[in-house]
Amino acid sequence: MNHMNKRKLYKKNSEFSNIKLNSNIIGSNIIHLSHINSTMNYAWNLFEKNVDNNGTVIIADEQSEGRGRNGSIWYSEKSEDILCSIMLESRHKNLSELLIIASLAVVYTLEKILHNQNISIKWPNDVLVNQNKIAGVIAESSSKTFSNFSLAVVGIGLNVNLKCRGNIKLPINTTSIAEITDKKVSRLEIFELLLINFDLLFAKLNKNQDIISEWKKYLNSIGKRVSFNLKNSNDLQIGIVEDIDELGRLIIIDKEGKRRCLYDQTIRFID
Structure with missing residues (x-):
């Protein structure tokens, strides 16, 4: 089903207002926020109010409490990167499967933008370019169910235009698309590709198609x-x-x- 006519954006003059998706599930609703403590927290609060939010994506320009694996802080600069959470109602209760498709979606997106670069995945949730971290993914689930589906939220942080060189707030081995290409990149283009790739992979997962073999091709572990x-x-x-x-x-x-x-x-x- 094409959800393009259902899409809502909660921000005036959003740069994502012209997003073009022909997705089955992912991006059925897009919520664009200027500032939030965490897109993950926002997603869980939304599930509390209305469970039926399958495929809803929350993207923020800025997070004050963005988090990574094991509660680590995810640093970004305002309106420079992709900071999003995807709300899912999934039959797949194993969160590792959602981490797999999220990291693969990032890899496929980067392959469309970056050429002749070594793109790899560091188990379980980091995406690297030339051994430098460019993205991280996390997944959380709830004990609540909806029509026999488990509720889950997948968070993706992807450095798009982040200035990494000389930034003391970042680990030395951090990079961004802009730093690799030496030019500012459209967040809209990256966001479109990311959601399209995630949707295709989520459909494969729901059809029990093999994704682990493809994921292992990129693992450096x-x-x-x-x-x-x-x-x-x-x-x-x-x-x-x-x-x-x-x-x-x-x-x-x-x-x-x-x-x-x-x-x-x-x-x-x-x-």
Whole structure:
């Protein structure tokens, strides 16, 4: 179904008013805000008021409490980047699957814009260009259900025109599309591509089509050393990533040669 006639934008003179989507679900409603504490928080508040918001996308020019994985702060500058959250009613309760399609959507978007660049994914949620971080994705779910669907929100932060060089608020290995191309980039163009790609991948996920194989092509994590804690233990373990399973979990060989399948917030890459 084409949702172009249903779309609403909650901001006057929005640069996204001319967005062109022929999506099945994603972007059925777009809420553009000048400033918000967090698009993720806004999305969950919207679910509280009206559960049926499948495909609604919230995009903000500025966030005061934007967050990344493990509660880290996501830094951006006003009206320079893509800071958005996508509201989903999904049969897929495994959040790793949503992280997979979100990171792939970012990769496919970057491939349309950037040429002859090394684009990769660092497990589980960072997208890199030439080993520098350009985007991050997160996913959260709720115990609430709607017509047998689980509620989830996927957050995407993509550095579009962010000035990274010499910015003491950012890690050294941070980049943006503008810094790679040496020119200011249209957020509208990037946002369109991102939502189109996410919609296509979400449709594949709902049809149980294979997405993990495509995702693994971009992963740079195989063969890397990691540290981790086992459940109910504070002892730090060291291992090597051997592979990724069908749910996006790391298969790690520990120092004793045991294979462990882990998807845990304590995992840290050493290499």
